[in-house]
Amino acid sequence: KELSMTTTGKCLCGIVKYELKSLPLTSGVCHCKNCQRSGGSAFSTVAAVNKNDLVIMKGEGELKLYGDPDTDSGDTVQRFFCGKCGSPIYSAVPSTPDIFYLKLGTMDDTSYFSPQFHVFCGSKQHWVELDDTVPASQKMENFG
Numbered sequence: 001k002e003l004s005m006t007t008t009g010k011c012l013c014g015i016v017k018y019e020l021k022s023l024p025l026t027s028g029v030c031h032c033k034n035c036q037r038s039g040g041s042a043f044s045t046v047a048a049v050n051k052n053d054l055v056i057m058k059g060e061g062e063l064k065l066y067g068d069p070d071t072d073s074g075d076t077v078q079r080f081f082c083g084k085c086g087s088p089i090y091s092a093v094p095s096t097p098d099i100f101y102l103k104l105g106t107m108d109d110t111s112y113f114s115p116q117f118h119v120f121c122g123s124k125q126h127w128v129e130l131d132d133t134v135p136a137s138q139k140m141e142n143f144g
Contacts, residue, residue, distance in 0.1 A: 008057075009107040010100065011087035016059035018089070019101065024049050027104060028117035028134075031124035032072045038079055039088055044092070045104040045113065054100050063089065071119050073139070093107040 008128070010017040024047035035044035056063070064083040069076045078092040091101040106109050118136040130136050 006058050007107060007109060009088060009102075009120035011059075011106060013082065013085035013087075015062050015084050016082045016087070016089060016105075017057045019055045019057055020023055020047075020049055021053040021055060021105075021111050022050060024102070025099065026116050027113055028099075028115045028119065030119050031122075031128070032120035033123045034068055034077065035120075036123070038066075038068070038081075038126075039103070039105075042128055044088075045115070046101040047103050047104055047107075047113075048096075048099050049090075049099050051092075054102060072123070 007020045008018065009020070026049040028047070030033075030044045030046060032044075036042060038044070053134075059082070062083050066079045066081070067076050068079055069078050073093065073095070075093040075095050079088060079093070080090050081088045087106060089102045089106055090103060093101070104113055109111050115134050116133075118130055118134060120138060121130070121136045122138045124130075
């Protein structure tokens with residue numbers, strides 16, 4: 001299924017709402033331990049989007065930032081989340097300053113999603129099985 005040119009999303013409590021004005025550049029799965037911890041799950045599903053195309057429509061003042069310095073990539077990942085319900089909304093990394101990594105679970109319609117990459121697979125949960133047709137790596141080479 002194709003994503004429309006504008007899509008919407010929100011945090012769990014609905015205080016933060018956004019619009020994405022263009023299609024994601026790519027989307028995939030991060031298996032790093034920090035994504036597992038920040039989302040409380042086995043991995044993080046993300047869409048790499050142009051920074052200028054993600055518009056916070058409501059609740060921008062509710063977004064909180066955690067600067068995550070101890071990462072597999074060596075970059076300090078900026079993790080933006082709702083200060084009320086804790087939903088992770090997007091991440092930013094210095095090595096890709098024009099790209100945000102939008103958390104796919106916050107999108108209203110994720111029916112189009114099919115992973116185009118898997119990264120940091122060295123720390124993936126042992127029970128997670130990867131599709132052999134999707135590129136998988138230990139580094140961020142497939143991001144963005």
